[in-house]
Amino acid sequence: MSEEASPPSSSTPPTFDVIPLSADVRRAIDALGYVHPTPVQRAVFEPAVRGRSLVVQARTGTGKTAAFGLPIVDQLVRRGVNQVQALILTPTRELALQVARELTHLGQFRGTKVTAIYGGAPMGKQIDELASGAQVVAGTPGRVLDHLRRGTLDPSNIRIFVLDEADEMLSMGFAKELHAIVDLLPRERQGLFFSATIPPDIERLAVNQLRDPEFVTLSSDQVGALEIHHFVYLVGQNDKRKELIRILDVEDPESAIVFCNTRDETERVAEVLKNHGYDAEWLNGDLEQRERERIMQNTREGKLRFLVATDVAARGIDISHLTHVINADFPESAEQYVHRTGRTGRAGKTGTAISLVGPKNIGALYILRLTYKIRPIEKQLPTAAELKTRTEHDLLTMFAEAFGKAHVQPDDLALARRLLTHIDVEPIVAGLLRGYLGAREEAGEDPKQEAAEARRAKNPPKLESEPAAPPAPVMARADGRRGDREPPPPSVGPRRPSRSGGARAELRRHGTSPIARESGYREPRYQVHDAPVAPAPVDPAPPVATVTVPAPAPVPTPAPQAPQAPHVVAAAEGNASDASEAEAQNDERNFARIFVNVGRRDGVGPLDFHRMLFEGAGLSQKDVGPIHVRDRISFVSVRREWLDKSVSALAGQIVGGRSIVAEPARERA
Template sequence: MTTFAELGLSDALIATLSGLGYDEPTPIQAQTIPLLLAGRDVIAQAQTGTGKTAAFALPMIERVTDDLAVQALVLAPTRELAVQVAEAIHRYGRHRALRVLPIYGGQPIERQLRGLAQGVQIVVGTPGRVLDHLRRGSLRFDQLRMVVLDEADEMLDMGFAEELEAILQLVPAERQTALFSATLPPAVQNLTLRYTRQPVRVSIAAEQLAAPRIRQLYYEVLARDKLDALCRVLDAEMPQLAIVFCRTRQEADDIGERLQGRGYAAESLHGDLSQAVRDRVMRRFREGQLDVLVATDVAARGLDIAEVSHVINYDVPTDPESYVHRIGRTGRAGRDGVAITFITPRERRMLQTIERLTRTRIERRAMPTLADVAARRRAALRDQLREAMATPGLDSYTALVDELAATHDLRAIAAAAIKLLLNEAETEQVDTITRLEPARPERAERSERTERAPRAKRGEAAERSSRGEQGMARIQINLGRNDQVRPADIVGAIANEAGVPGRSIGAIEVRARASFVEVPRRAVRHVLQALNRTSLRGQRVRATLADETPVAA
């Protein structure tokens, strides 16, 4: 089956899908939709990024009536996934004006109570909050016809087994059940045996797991060089929106803050953040106010943002399924995507395992040089200039060109304008990341031993290296963590007051009572003068060359 019409969907729903840019079903949709339309129970093994939400949402929309009673329930492991699924169902079913309500913890329950009281047809929720509403009596299953367990393995891994059991025991016996899971461990299989009736098993073959529209690359770097490598790749790739995956919450926070310190519009997302903060971060990411989202695997579950152009694995995923989950965040809705993975020399076997089990070749790339980054920026500017020349509204600018052309060569005028736009003066600095070339095995082993050295010694070594870095000078600022100063504050002060671009600023270290920042050596006096005239967090700045006496403004 190659079209949605052949799956048995109504003309109105097909027209809606066409308007959303959906031309043909994915394999999981082609196999699942006819079964669910026929009323069969289904167990579907499908990874994120395969189109599984539409696989159950489209039949659900077709089977729900206009009665304002809860007729369908979707259970999801996280708040983010619940919201994403609810939004998708509302979008697919907009020709019917269906009432869909997401319910989850972290949101005022009064709002959910009002929504349920007004009447809804489809509820999408996390197990804990759904069970809470059932016990309150605010959620009733009298007319429930369909239950979907989305990412069932994740719900069990996150400790929702008891809540799932309690909910499934309260749903009507005569209902349709669909279970979607990336894996089918014994706990999930046990759940299906007890709560489904003669289910049809659907699975996507391994060779179909990695989306063909995703270009998969890897760079081999030393562990100590990963942050520099990440910045270089971001500069070279110029992603529209990028998600950087980390293993731990602490690492996500650390990388997010260090990227901010280097002038990138980045924030972190993980389970320790309050719901209000997570909502704010996701809103800014969706609206394009952020370029980079640094996230853990669990926090990024269910994120469905079609504009994500790049996924970057800061660490090699621990298993092939996690790899597929991660890269499934890009290349969505028919778009092309790029998946980049950083590996250390000791992680080559892990990458080979991922390639073997996903039946995918991941291309090795050499780290981009500063010249590569500059060429990429020029190419992007060339395209932007061509677009600008094709649009109206250039009269005031051509008048300025005519004025300059009276005394200067036109080519020189254009070159000077492009130089100002690209700020090419800053590219004269020495490439401090040339050490990102692949290391010899013995050097790699020494590096790994260094990574396990005590924290204090590593810090001292990093400080000595920073002071000696060619083309950069190290400035000390009298304010630190105790003054609520963050790297982004320092970057903003230097960029705004001294006119030094954020991406020309080097490493930033914020300590309890002081901070250190690297700036281009030729601009150091100008930066010092600018900082000594400004304030951070309401306090006067005193800036000096590191380990030297204050420089007068």
Template sequence: MGFEEATPIQEETIPVVLQGQDLIGQAQTGTGKTAAFGIPLVEKVSGEKEQIQAVVLTPTRELAVQVAEELNKIGNVKRITALPIYGGQDITRQIRALKKHPQIIVATPGRFMDHMNRRTIRLQGVEMVVLDEADEMLNMGFVDDIKAILKEMPEERQTLLFSATMPRPIQEIARNFMKDPVTISIKAKELTVPNIVQHYMEVPEKQKFDVLCRLLDIHSPDLAIIFGRTKRRVDELSEALNKRGYGAEGIHGDLNQAKRDSVLRKFKEGTIEVLVATDVAARGLDISGVTHVYNFDIPQDSESYVHRIGRTGRAGKTGLAITLVTPREIDHLRYIEKTTNRKMERRPVPTLAEAIEGQQRLTVEKLMETVGSDGLTMYKSLAEQLLDDVDSVSLVAAALKMLTKEPDTTPVRLTEEAPLRVGKKKFTDQSRGRGPRPGAAKRGGGGGFARAGQGKGRPPVNPRGRRERDTSRDRAWGRDRD
């Protein structure tokens, strides 16, 4: 598969898992943790048994598909099959696929619960359970589903839990459902990959889009991902980029599965050069060849920042990550630098002349490539005729002008967003713009929690005056987002 040496998480994890011990791995996306649990998992699973022997739970559909793809590659020679199971896909099709007896199931919690309830998944042969990106599953309201799933698993099993952070609910799962787990932690300084060059530019909100376009003209990235904070932002950005002549499409939580698959396929095949995404939609994406990451909006926290820039600089290759920051967000940028132990280099905002120069350089490269290719014979006689009327320098200059994509200044309108401040409450692309999350308490007039009797159908109030969370509605919300 092209692996030459183990990453730190793989080096420490693989021997522990092969010994059969439960394990907690604290590691971010992009550190190689799929192979860290995937290699020993495939090693321990038997291809001769026609039953489910391992279950991997992931927060999103995209991550489920990608983990399954990776496990199928690792298990190819052993004839081990991993099947992705997720919401948004026809359940009868999944039931048919289950009848082919895959050894490994990679699933989102909501759809896995559906199959458990339908008795279309049998768990008696499960020997290993992996919780991948557990903190993200917590953020998406899946914790009660995870507990219900783990209760149904055979007691004599090996459990592996991977999480970037260890909030209290995740620690509780580890306490209640794991046996003397070994803890492996990758330190923060190892999380921001050293082969990613990290820059930032201080730009007023109204100028950010023009600066982004100049950067695209200067860098001419093969494949780039642009991160926006909200779904609306992603839609507006992708539309505006297309108006300016860039091949771009957006991906966020509101897209149906068929559309998401289509966008990702186009991006992987290079049909589009720019993918615009929210944090949640891009979580777990492992697309080789991404050369540039642009944070159009500064991320909410250091975890999101590390996750975003980890989309580039993969498999030992170098990458470039640029963050656009408004003057009022500088303190938030410093906070991210402090918590990731990595300074970002400040760069001046590129000028229009630099953008034109970048496009001219690209045109020259294309022209020289064409000169070195075959099939020019039929054009040479035409060139000789032109040279009878025009001098060679003017002719080449005209060709360069015609081929150069000069910066487009078509007016676009983006909805301005409030700047982020240090400690600002985190919103995901699920929660922003959709009103209060189901089951969440509403604030009263004085900033405290609303009291009993204020409005019908509200959850009960506990003795401290705080509303009890309706976890059944939370679970339904999580499955709906899944």
């Protein structure tokens, strides 16, 4: 029987009153803070508790885990039986852990015992948990089959068999293990199969393994893919990485998953991105579990801009803030394309899919158009004019960050307004810009490169609504976020050592001016949030910018009564006293460094340190040297006679919810 489930016509979403839950489970839902069940949860609960076998097609990230978790915890598992009664198979270890956590939350007031069993973890601990009376098991096929064959997992009481992401399970080559597991389970059992797509092999599996299955169709990944914008760039096969950088420079995505078809290519592409100043990490089967969890946590929290992954490594990545999916390698099948691009455009947000298409991919693109009616718009590779526009925009943003928040004198502001009405305003401003930029270039710096690196180094805006350690989403979240998950490393090709390119990327992100090279400092490039318009105050939501302008520039010397853009040195042409003062300010012998335990990720920038020193220690602009703000720490330079007072002024200040610890930095040899 086929049923098309759709949400109610009412504009007000229903509450959990529409689902007849027990008091204990309802209490757990209230404790988790969820109010509205998702369509898949409403559609599944009633037939599931009646014992029907279901095949549910629903888009990834729509609350499918709670859809089968609620009936299992609420009614299907008998509380007095301390034997495994429900077996949930997932394609990856992370998903198994995520499912176990979520069902634990749902059953926290009913005493439901849930455990996760998966490869790569100690067998002994899992055996102990199974023997201690686990009632629900979430696991990966290989390890579940191992326990069944060892006799440490008794299948005789299993009454509910769940396949989560069944299509992914088969596409990842688990068919053999899956059939072996089914053969060991009791014949009288209820099956709940969940899948984003229902290809013929899933339909055959359901008909063969389930008794009179009921098909419930909700939104699929295909529907999600149709709701986002699709673009393709035709590229040469040998210059794909070079063209990718050009495309990223022009498109400037806020955050994205970059897909590659092989593990080796993920490392190469991530290294290229890092070498060009982008914050990127690779994710594939060669990565250790601890590193995988760290990278996924950074991605979920918006601390990582580009995640470069294979299809296998990215299984189940449901991150609501992703704005782009980028196919550095075009997928080998139309289904892969649909699964990849379904990872953006969540929660009603606009999503964009960008694909690099080489000569060998034309056929796959044609099949995509025929199969799913997805017709990506073809775009031309960035022209020289477009790249020039990007460079100009980068410089504009750099100026906005350097001077948009600086204190201005009323007379200077009045003069600026009068200048804007002058008939020759454009050549006048051009001359001022050339004086400033020319001084920087004469000092051996490259403002255009610095501005480009600042744009590339920016991370997505801080996710205020995303908790630091989010529980598995259950209800009422339109994005249906779930944790990262990764299967056991597939045996494809030899293992290769990690090539993070971190040191080279750091050198490229933090270039050095002549002053910095003499003193040993590595001064930060501009860290900015790209603004779409001319100089204007920057939205405080993104991480505070890092601005360092060490070279002399033909601009008025800032007034001492308020903090200015950090380390801006004014030296009028031909004024020897001003130039000598600028040199004195940057003489390392006159300055000492202070180590501070906060950085960009805490939302702090050089202007904040200037303000603290101005207000707390009474320092003037000339008393503060280079300020180097890194991701998690910072180094603040002050004149040596002000060191103790500056440390006292900074220590104890609250930044981003953290109390500043400040102490004199170790002297460099």
